[in-house]
Amino acid sequence: MDFKNLGNTDLQTPPIIFGGNVFGWTLDEKESFKILDELLEKGYTCIDTADVYSRWADGNEGGESEKIIGKWMKERQVRDKITLATKVGSDMGQGQKNISKNYILKAAQESLKRLQTDYIDLYYTHWDDDRTPVEETLSAYQELIKNGAIKYIGASNLSPARLRDSLNASNDKSLPKYQVFQQEYNLMNRDKVEGDILKLCQTNNVSITTYFSLASGFLTGKYRTKDDLEGQNRKDFVKDYLDDHGKNILKSLDEVAEEHGISNAGVALAWIINRPGITAAIASATKSSHLKAFDEATAVQLSKADMEKLNEASSKKKQQDN
Template sequence: MKKKKFGSSALETDPLIFGGNVFGWTLNEKESFKILDELFEKGYHTIDTADVYSRWAEGNNGGESETIIGKWMKDKGVRDQISLHTKVGSDMGQGAKDISKSYILKAVEDSLKRLKTDYIDLYYTHWDDDKTPVEETLEAYQKLIKEGKVRHIGASNLSPSRLQDSLNAAKNSDLPKYEVFQQQYNLVERNDFEGDIKNICNENGVGVATYFSLASGFLTGKYRKEEDFEGKQRKDFVKKYLNRKGLEILDALDQISANHNVSNAGVALAWVINRPGVTAPIASATKSSHIKAFDEAISLDLSEDEMNKLNEVSK
């Protein structure tokens, strides 16, 4: 599988990143191991998670996803073959988001313990707390990089101004630079990335990973009427897309997927892969058929007319 580089950094990624938010949520440990085994055998070795995954599930406290990944890597002896991405800053029970230096230095130790490793390939600022000076956050990462506990840093969900301030601080104060930015981006949610964030990343050589690349499963086509998501754990994520625009996008995906004999998910992911400024989409899977869509997306050659059709219907 051909690797891609994040922006101007030395960090490489698979053309599609596996999202570990399902571990400990919609998949238990045994099911998670099965999916991880299949992904690894197929050559998908880039895994994205966060300390807060899957805290929202009943009975969970956070860290469940990291714990499952850590156990799997240790059992398989494959840590050195995995590009491991995780995040810090979400509310893990402290009552608020926190990207202060003291909090990051404590939280990283918890993540390393759960992941059963002594280093993280890519460590993200998950959310902004809107109060910590950007220099303080970057100083924490500088210490972790010098100690070898973190190799590269990224950010997610920052405002354009805070992202730019962070990049300026890195340049002007000899601090580590965010090399990757993670943002929601898919056929039904384009505005968060297109515009200022995209321009800032392009101008500063920052790679881009997209989350919710399948709009929480809506773009697979399995949610077309209200009864389709009743009782589903993703109901609150997908019901807002069940409107005229969403259905028109699904219709376009139906047509293009039929032309290529692939899944709607494969087409939707291929669209993200081929969008300007995107390094790699993040997507999750809970069964083998979902992983098949990853293979389809990587190999699918969408025509200019097909890309234009998807661009137009998703405006």
């Protein structure tokens, strides 16, 4: 498996990063440990989480994912084998997003405690609060880097204007630079990356990692009718995909998957990691069998014709909208 550097850093990632949003939500601690053990054995050593994961589950306060990962790393004594990313800025009960300096400094210490580690490899601005000057946010990270609490920083979900302002501030005022940008990107939704964000990241050597890489499970092919969604945790995320556009994409995935003898999920992930400017796809799994798609995606060689077929299917909605 080929590893890539994240931005201008010494951090390396496999083509698939594991999304820790499932820990403490759809997976309990025992199930999470099992998946984490299997990931490490297979060589998927980059884990992505956030302070807010999995606050949305009944009875949770946030931080559950970090706690599970921290306990696992400590019990297995594997901290040095993991590239660990977490995030700050989401609403953790305070009623609003917050990326002010004081909040970041406090939240970082809380994440470190939950993760049972002295340092975070990659610390993301999770969401913009649209209030805090970019220089203030970056100065908080500068302090955390100086004291060894974090190594590098990334951003997620920023507008092109705020990302541009942040990169300019880093250059002009000798502040830390976002090395990675994380955004939703998949065959169902390409617009949030392709365009200004992609150009900005390519120009400034910022890696792009993608979340919702399987469109909340839709691209696995298991949701094809409204009946398939009944009783599913991801119903609200997926229901709008059951239109002609979504069905056309599934048809193309079916064809490419059959040709290569792999799963739809494997093809969908392979498409992402072969797209220009993309460093790695973030994906989750709740069963051991789901990890097979990771191996398929990193091993398959999609042809130019395969990529064109998938590109065309996923572009048709744009053409119709125009």
